[in-house]
Amino acid sequence: MKDKPIPPRTPLASMYGIDPALLKKRGADLPGICSLRVTDVFPDQPEVIYPGEKGIAAIREETERMMARVDLSKIRPGDSVNVLCSHHGFTLLGGEPYAEMLRTIRDVVAKRTGCSRISLRVGQGLRYREGEDYIRRFKLDASFTTAVAIAPIDKGIPIETEIGTLYGIKKAYDADWIIHTHNSDVREIHFHRMVDRAVKPFAMSYARLETRSGYHQNLGPRAANFMARAIFDSDFVQRKYVFSAFLMVAPSGIVTVDCDNDMYLLNDRVVIAGMKYYGKIVTLLGSIDACIAVLDSPAPVPYVFAGGLIYGNFLGARHDLFDLEKPLPSYTFYTEAYYGHGERHLTKHVPGINPAVKMTLHNYAFIGYPSEFFAAKVPTIMVGREQADLFRHDPQSTGYMRHAVIADDLEAALEYAKRISGTDKVLIFDGAIGGINMSESLADHFLEMAPDVSRRVDEVLLPLWLRQRGMDPAVLAAWSTRRYPLAAA
């Protein structure tokens, strides 16, 4: 089952990263690195439509097929429509599947309604030029009336909700109708905890800074995502909302494009799919006793991917991230907040970082995210002085290099890390598609542990996670095959 390394995600020329020419070696090129396909580790992974024989055409075909389920009768020919999307989708499988889903939504809406004023609004995280990069790279301005990246510091609009006034970004809502488009991979489990996961962009990508700050500071680690539900349920949003479309993702690829007028029905499918498709991988990561992590992808530190999961997940993987009885994951802003002077925990519920992560080699990652926490908690070796300098001047991470040390090259950094940490297990977060690049020793561990992890997730954990979110585990009957429940016959 062990195979040669999978090509890592291609480096990107971006103001948030070093010049790709400076990236001399990738983690996958290190000696002794192999790969495991996710489907070899967990054979019950779902069937995917992409990557596949049809190529990107499969995304258009699936979007058209699933959009046949939605009612677009609200939209009149002279109306205006905003398709709302988020930067996250463009980080999946190179971004083209998400871009093609967006283009197809535009074309189907225009064809079925006669409406031609269809614009795109690209929500962003904390890098306020990122959306423009995606619009340019995927030529989205050619498909939409206007294509604009929106940021939480842009002009806002108050939204009255059942918990009081919250704030959205004005440009997100400057049309008669909105269509909500997103992706289903679990990603920031530490933030949303898979509670209303599908609704989150209403409190993030489309929200002003007041709402986003309230999410991370005012509500608590498990209640935070209620900000999203409050905004989505508001009269203001409901008057504009038409339907949602989600790129449904598994670690091995795109499963389908799920569309629904009923956001909460779709939300339930997104939550189930997230826990079913990713629960085993994240539990497997939590079984690692010791390892060296290599960050090696064009994404901010906690968002670099391995096996469809982000480094931020790995840091919390020793404690069940989906278990809502555990109030604080190892990393989330609430947890970070509760480290007092001298690393003192302000509550016994701070679980500490996954002790298996002995060292982290920062070979390639982006600035533009508050990252000091990661270097402060995990011994970190930064590869290359140029990248160190980039982080030193990033206002969101000015403290990162106070904790990290610098190595001139990746190979030397790995040798040093192995010697200091005493482990030869290496896990590479490089965005490889369909599998994970790692050392042979770690691959052996995964293959040994996977059957037990699979059984435990199916029989114990998945039913528990569903019950904690008000869902009857009986719903899993519809998910018993490798086909998505709404897949074509």
Added chain:
Amino acid sequence: MRLVNTTPVLDEKKCIGCVICSSVCPTLAWSVNRETKLAVLDEPLCFGCVNCEARCPTYAIKMVPRKNEKLLYVDPLQVDYAQVEDLCRRARFHPEQIICFCTSSRAEEAAAAILTGSLTPEDISARTGIRSGCTIECSQPLLRLLETAGIPFRPALDGKGWQIYGKVPTLWEIPHSVKQKYANRGFHFEEDQALMEEVIASPAQPPGSRTLNVTAPKAEEAMALAGRTAG
């Protein structure tokens, strides 16, 4: 604490005087000259965030390394720490709680800024560096601390800017009926409130005694006193 090591540079040929830079600046460092229609930077107020660079529609602003780095810090020990602690806890923060994840600044520092004269979030930011990174996640703690100190909030630039519009609800302000209505979806309102109250009530350990000159700090001196090594 924030070491400011970058500064914006304006390309006047590209500037169109659109006032977006002044609308998004957390410390009100940018304005637009009515006659020249060009953006003007009040450099001492700039704390090195990238909002102006990131939102300028003509790419007229570029952040560059500063020749002289400056350190922003308000020492909580310059006022009676009991007052700092009291203000933080009444605003429902633990004094040591980190409220700005980009600068690792704690509630005690923002409270000390308020207790030594800051009346607006913009002024707290200019003195402490809080909001100098992502500029968004730490906005609510500043409003909660100011409100608790009895200082009414008024949006900057008479509401013409987009700095901060206002406070949003906290867990303590969500109606019980709402909490009950959605509790079975996994939100854990009551449990999270108990967790946060446990944190707020836990004993504080004031920062070690320091003798920073907060009006004209030297970066190396402050870093050394804080027990850190400049990276």
